[in-house]
Each structure stands twice: as structure tokens, then as C-alpha cells.
Amino acid sequence: MEKLMISGGRPLQGTVTISGAKNSAIALIPAAILAESEVILDNLPLLSDVAVYSEILEELGANVSWEGNQMRIDPTHIISLPMPNGPVKKLRASYYMMGAMLGRFKEAVIGLPGGCNFEPRPIDQHIKGFEALGATVTNEHGAIHLHAKELKGAKIYLDVVSVGATINIMLAATRAKGSTIIENAAKEPEIIDVATLLNSMGASIKGAGTETIRIEGKSELRGCRHSIIPDRIQAGTYMIAAAATRGNVLIDNVIPKHLEALTAKLIEMGVGIEELDESIRVIGKEKYESIDVKALVYPGFATDLQSPMTSLLTQAEGVSVLSDFVYSNRFKHVPELARMGAKIRVEGRSAIIEGHPLNAAKVKATDLRAGAALVIAGLTVSEGITEVTGVEFIDRGYDHLVTNLRELGADVWRQND
Numbered sequence: 013m014e015k016l017m018i019s020g021g022r023p024l025q026g027t028v029t030i031s032g033a034k035n036s037a038i039a040l041i042p043a044a045i046l047a048e049s050e051v052i053l054d055n056l057p058l059l060s061d062v063a064v065y066s067e068i069l070e071e072l073g074a075n076v077s078w079e080g081n082q083m084r085i086d087p088t089h090i091i092s093l094p095m096p097n098g099p100v101k102k103l104r105a106s107y108y109m110m111g112a113m114l115g116r117f118k119e120a121v122i123g124l125p126g127g128c129n130f131e132p133r134p135i136d137q138h139i140k141g142f143e144a145l146g147a148t149v150t151n152e153h154g155a156i157h158l159h160a161k162e163l164k165g166a167k168i169y170l171d172v173v174s175v176g177a178t179i180n181i182m183l184a185a186t187r188a189k190g191s192t193i194i195e196n197a198a199k200e201p202e203i204i205d206v207a208t209l210l211n212s213m214g215a216s217i218k219g220a221g222t223e224t225i226r227i228e229g230k231s232e233l234r235g236c237r238h239s240i241i242p243d244r245i246q247a248g249t250y251m252i253a254a255a256a257t258r259g260n261v262l263i264d265n266v267i268p269k270h271l272e273a274l275t276a277k278l279i280e281m282g283v284g285i286e287e288l289d290e291s292i293r294v295i296g297k298e299k300y301e302s303i304d305v306k307a308l309v310y311p312g313f314a315t316d317l318q319s320p321m322t323s324l325l326t327q328a329e330g331v332s333v334l335s336d337f338v339y340s341n342r343f344k345h346v347p348e349l350a351r352m353g354a355k356i357r358v359e360g361r362s363a364i365i366e367g368h369p370l371n372a373a374k375v376k377a378t379d380l381r382a383g384a385a386l387v388i389a390g391l392t393v394s395e396g397i398t399e400v401t402g403v404e405f406i407d408r409g410y411d412h413l414v415t416n417l418r419e420l421g422a423d424v425w426r427q428n429d
């Protein structure tokens with residue numbers, strides 16, 4: 013196992029180019045099995061989650077080739093096989109195999125998803141959607157068994173606004189008979205990206221990005237070529253890191269609109285922001301004001317940036333309150349930040365953060381964004397070396413992290429634990 017070593021205290025300076033979005037990529041790859049011919053995905057991020065997904069499709073007989081940032085998926089010879097164990101257990105988004113397999117084969121056996129379990133993450137809304145489309149769903153010894161004689165379009169109201177359930181239902185419904193309407197759908201940009209791919213494959217999806225999505229099922233879909241949107245969470249993480257180190261960084265290849273909630277909060281704290289067409293410049297300042305932040309569904313402040321933002325708020329003067337209305341217990345980074353001298357207490361779904369300088373320490377990433385928070389914290393500390401273990405979580409969501417940070421002037425390296 014490797015760990016990340018950080019000798020901080022250097023302002024990040026320069027340009028970082030953001031890769032394709034993880035949360036799009038790991039939905040677009042399973043979506044490709046709904047086609048009858050080759051799907052080409054460009055701007056693919058080089059992440060462990062993407063590698064695991066390619067393993068999953070290969071296990072089913074798809075021909076997957078991956079060169080640089082392009083993946084070619086030929087699902088022509090894919091077969092329906094039960095996948096109760098193996099790679100599906102390694103990542104959260106393996107739940108998309110349920111919708112994709114159901115759409116393609118009207119049946120699936122998929123082990124319950126793994127990935128970052130910072131709190132219980134139910135999939136009842138996914139199941140409710142599959143059942144509404146006519147599938148029988150049972151949980152047998154930790155694997156979900158889905159079967160439908162025929163998938164029929166339905167009106168589905170999500171009780172909880174869920175990214176995964178919205179995409180999963182969309183995947184199955186594209187191959188159902190008739191119309192499906194998803195009400196109270198999630199509006200994240202990654203949902204629009206998946207709908208764009210499916211529409212290029214010949215599906216008919218309208219309203220992605222709004223709370224009502226309408227899908228006309230099709231009996232066959234074809235291959236196509238699609239370029240993945242930039243990763244707004246990676247972009248946001250570098251923006252926060254630039255501010256936390258009082259640096260000056262151009263975050264390139266982003267869609268600034270996707271980052272509006274973060275940008276607004278950074279400006280409120282006193283961070284300098286210049287928005288361009290496809291990039292954002294973050295200009296750090298010596299002093300920041302404390303602020304209140306509420307993580308909400310899109311277009312609200314992203315819960316995936318809540319942990320990195322916690323690290324930045326340790327650098328503000330006074331007391332900030334950061335509440336998470338998506339995941340009420342997503343605070344596993346807090347005790348680790350406390351080892352670094354942070355003064356944070358958790359009350360219900362809120363972290364109350366008192367601005368205070370941090371010190372170097374040995375800390376452990378217990379999930380992806382907790383890991384990002386610890387790296388940012390380490391970058392702010394000028395004396396000593398911060399050691400972050402649990403790098404495998406960070407590798408799920410940040411490609412070329414060490415190279416990117418080094419190019420921005422940070423003293424960061426990987427070392428065997």
C-alpha cells in the first residue's frame with residue numbers, strides 16, 4: 013500500500029487541466045452495453061473506478077480497449093451473466109449494471125455495491141423504479157436479483173432526489189416499451205451527460221437536468237461517439253486547494269456554470285475569482301472570512317466538496333458552519349483533521365469549524381473526498397510532513413493528483429507504506 017507524503021506551505025501556482033468527470037464516466041460505461049455496436053468515449057478520466065468498470069464489462073464478454081483518454085466498448089458479444097461478487101463489489105456505481113443489464117437482457121444478478129461507505133447509502137429508490145417498470149427485484153444473500161418478462165414504461169416519483177436512481181431508471185427505461193416519466197429527478201450535470209450519450213445512441217430522453225425526465229423506450233440502440241464533460245468535483249477540489257494555500261491557479265477545461273455554488277461561497281469568504289469561458293482563476297488571499305455552507309442537491313453546493321471545503325474553512329477567521337443536507341453523517345474527515353490541530357465539532361448534520369492553523373500529522377483517508385480534504389489540509393502546513401494513508405480511495409476520483417500538484421509547485425510524493 014502506498015501513502016501520500018506532503019511537505020506543505022507552498023502556494024499553488026500555475027495551471028491545472030481538469031479531466032473528464034468520474035461520475036459521468038462510471039455511468040456512461042455501463043450505458044454503452046445498451047447499444048448493439050461500438051461506443052467510443054473520449055475525455056475519459058484515468059481512474060481506478062474506470063478500470064474496475066472496464067473489468068466488469070470484459071467479464072460479460074464486451075470488447076473493451078482503452079488508450080489514453082479514449083475507451084472503445086464493443087458490446088456486440090456481451091452475454092447475461094450473474095455477478096454476485098468480484099469487481100462489482102469494488103465500486104459504488106456498479107449499481108448501474110442493474111439498470112443497464114435490465115434494459116439489455118431483462119435480467120440481472122448484481123452484488124450489492126462497494127465503494128465509499130461514509131454512511132449507509134440505500135438503493136430503495138432504484139428498486140422502486142425497476143419495480144414500476146415491471147421488474148421483480150429480490151435480495152438474495154447480498155446480491156440483487158432482477159427479472160422482467162417485459163419492461164413497460166411507467167410514471168415514477170422519486171421520494172428522495174437521487175442521482176443514482178435517476179440514471180439507473182433512465183438506463184432501464186430507454187429499452188422499455190412505451191413512455192416513462194421520472195418526477196422529482198436529480199438535476200446534476202452528469203445526468204444530462206448520460207442522457208446526451210443515450211440520445212446519440214438513438215434513445216429519446218427529454219428534460220434531463222430538470223425535475224421531470226420523459227423517456228420513450230426504443231427496441232434497439234446503436235453505437236456512437238461521445239466526449240465526457242469535465243469533472244466539476246475535481247475542479248472544485250483544485251479551486252479549494254488554490255485558495256487554502258493562498259496560491260494563484262488557473263483551473264482549465266471546466267464548465268464554470270457547474271461550479272457556481274462553490275464560486276459564490278469562495279467569493280463570500282474573500283477569495284479572488286476570475287471566470288473565463290472554459291476556465292476559472294482562483295487567487296488566494298491572506299485573510300478569509302468565516303461563512304456558512306449548506307451542501308444540497310444540484311444546483312446547490314455539492315456534498316462531494318463538503319469535506320475539502322472543511323479544510324479550507326479551518327483557514328478562515330472565526331467560526332464557520334458547514335451542513336450537509338445530502339449525507340447527514342459525511343464527517344469521517346473531521347477526527348483526522350483534528351489530529352492536524354483543526355478545531356471542529358460535529359453537531360447533527362453540521363460541522364462547526366473554528367479557524368485555526370493546522371500541523372503536520374499521520375492521517376488516514378477513509379473515503380475519497382475525506383482523502384481530498386486531508387491532502388488540502390497537508391498542503392497548508394509549512395512545518396513537517398503530513399502522511400496520508402488510504403490512497404486507494406483518493407485514486408478513485410483524482411487522476412494524476414501527484415503530478416498535477418507537483419506541477420503547481422507542491423512538494424508531494426507517493427511512498428510505500
Ligand SMILES: CC(=O)N[C@H]1[C@@H](OP(=O)(O)OP(=O)(O)OC[C@H]2O[C@@H](n3ccc(=O)[nH]c3=O)[C@H](O)[C@@H]2O)O[C@H](CO)[C@@H](O)[C@@H]1O
Nearest residue numbers: 035105133134135136137138172173174175176177338339
Ligand atoms: C457515482 C455517483 O454519481 N456518485 C455520486 C452520487 O451518489 P449516489 O447516486 O449514490 O447518491 P444519491 O444522489 O442517490 O444520494 C442522495 C441521497 O439520497 C439517499 N438515497 C439515495 C438513493 C436511494 O435509493 N435512497 C436514498 O435514500 C442517499 O442516502 C442520500 O442521502 O450522488 C451523490 C450525491 O450528490 C454524490 O455524493 C456521489 O458522488
Ligand SMILES: C=C(OP(=O)(O)O)C(=O)O
Nearest residue numbers: 104105127128316380381
Ligand atoms: C461519494 C463519491 O462517489 P461514489 O458515489 O462513487 O462513492 C464521490 O465521488 O465523492
